[in-house]
Amino acid sequence: MKTAIIGAGNMGGSIARGLAKGTIIPANDIIVSNPTQSKLDVLKAEFPALQTTRDNQEAVTGAELIILAVKPWLMKSVVSELKLKSKQILISVAAGIPFEELAHYVADKEMTMFRLIPNTAISEMESMTLISSRNASKEQEQLLLDIFNQMGLAMLIPEEKIAAATAMTSCGIAYVLKYIQAAMQAGIEMGIYPKDGMRMIAQSVKGAAELILNNDTHPSVEIDKVCTPGGITIKGINELEHRGFSSAIINAIKASK
Ligand SMILES: NC(=O)C1=CN([C@@H]2O[C@H](COP(=O)(O)OP(=O)(O)OC[C@H]3O[C@@H](n4cnc5c(N)ncnc54)[C@H](OP(=O)(O)O)[C@@H]3O)[C@@H](O)[C@H]2O)C=CC1
Numbered sequence: 227m228k229t230a231i232i233g234a235g236n237m238g239g240s241i242a243r244g245l246a247k248g249t250i251i252p253a254n255d256i257i258v259s260n261p262t263q264s265k266l267d268v269l270k271a272e273f274p275a276l277q278t279t280r281d282n283q284e285a286v287t288g289a290e291l292i293i294l295a296v297k298p299w300l301m302k303s304v305v306s307e308l309k310l311k312s313k314q315i316l317i318s319v320a321a322g323i324p325f326e327e328l329a330h331y332v333a334d335k336e337m338t339m340f341r342l343i344p345n346t347a348i349s350e351m352e353s354m355t356l357i358s359s360r361n362a363s364k365e366q367e368q369l370l371l372d373i374f375n376q377m378g379l380a381m382l383i384p385e386e387k388i389a390a391a392t393a394m395t396s397c398g399i400a401y402v403l404k405y406i407q408a409a410m411q412a413g414i415e416m417g418i419y420p421k422d423g424m425r426m427i428a429q430s431v432k433g434a435a436e437l438i439l440n441n442d443t444h445p446s447v448e449i450d451k452v453c454t455p456g457g458i459t460i461k462g463i464n465e466l467e468h469r470g471f472s473s474a475i476i477n478a479i480k481a482s483k
C-alpha cells in the first residue's frame with residue numbers, strides 16, 4: 227500500500243520510522259517529503275528502503291494513504307497545492323483542524339479522511355494514538371487501527387471528543403514528563419543524582435502505567451495498595467491534595483483543550 231508522509235518533523239519522522247518497522251506497509255512503499263534535505267537524509271540512513279523527496283506532489287502521486295504531518299498553520303497551503311484523487315485517503319495529524327476545514331482544502335469534499343493524533347512516544351512505538359474518521363468504511367477504520375496499534379495503542383473516537391482526548395494524551399505526555407522533572411528536583415535536594423533519579427522515576431511511572439494497562443483495576447485501588455495506614459505514602463498523598471494536585475491536573479488538561 228503506497229503511503230506518502232508530508233513533513234518529516236517530530237510526528238512525520240516518527241510515523242515514517244514506525245511504519246518502516248511495522249509489518250503492514252513495506253518500507254519501500256513509503257515516501258516521505260520534506261523541505262529540509264538533511265531530515266530526509268537521516269531517515270534514509272536509518273531505513274534505506276524508504277523513498278524520500280522534496281516535492282510534495284511527487285510524494286502523493288500514486289499514493290493510497292497520504293499522511294499530512296506539517297504544522298497546523300501550513301495545512302491549508304500544503305493541501306491546497308496537492309492534486310488529490312477522490313480515492314486517496316487523507317490522514318491529517320494537525321491538532322485543532324476539524325474535518326470541516328480540511329474539506330475546504332480539497333476538490334472532493336466527500337473523500338475519505340482521518341484525523342490522527344499520536345503523541346511523541348510514537349518514536350518508541352508507545353504512542354497513544356487517537357483516530358477519527360469521515361466517510362471511511364469499517365475496513366479502512368480497521369486498517370488505521372491495525373497500523374497504529376503497532377506503534378502503541380490506537381483508539382477510534384468521534385471527532386467531537388478529539389480535542390479533549392488530545393489534551394489528555396498528546397499534551398498529557400508533557401504533564402507526565404513534568405512530574406518526572408519535579409520528582410527529580412526533589413531527589414536532587416535529598417542527595418540523589420539526577421541521572422539515577424530520572425531512571426528511578428521513569429521506571430516508577432512505567433510501572434504505574436503497566437498496572438493500569440495490564441489489569442482490570444483503577445488508580446484508587448492501586449493507590450490504596452501503596453498507602454499503609456499510619457505509613458509514609460499517605461503523608462505525601464495528603465500533601466499533594468492540600469497543594470491542589472488533582473485540581474491543577476484537571477485545570478491543565480481543560481486549558482489544553
Ligand atoms: N508534536 C506533538 O506532540 C504533536 C504534534 N501534532 C501535530 O503534528 C503536526 C506536526 O508537528 P511536529 O511534527 O511536532 O512539527 P515539526 O515542526 O517537528 O515538523 C513539521 C515538519 O513539516 C515540514 N514542513 C514545513 N513546510 C512543509 C511543506 N511545505 N511541505 C512539506 N513539509 C513541510 C518541516 O520541515 P522543515 O523543518 O524542513 O521546514 C518539518 O519537518 C502539527 O500539525 C501538530 O499539530 C499532533 C499530535 C502531537
Ligand SMILES: O=C(O)[C@@H]1CCC=N1
Binds near residue numbers: 321392396397
Ligand atoms: O502543543 C501542541 O499544539 C501539539 C498538539 C498536541 C501536542 N502538541
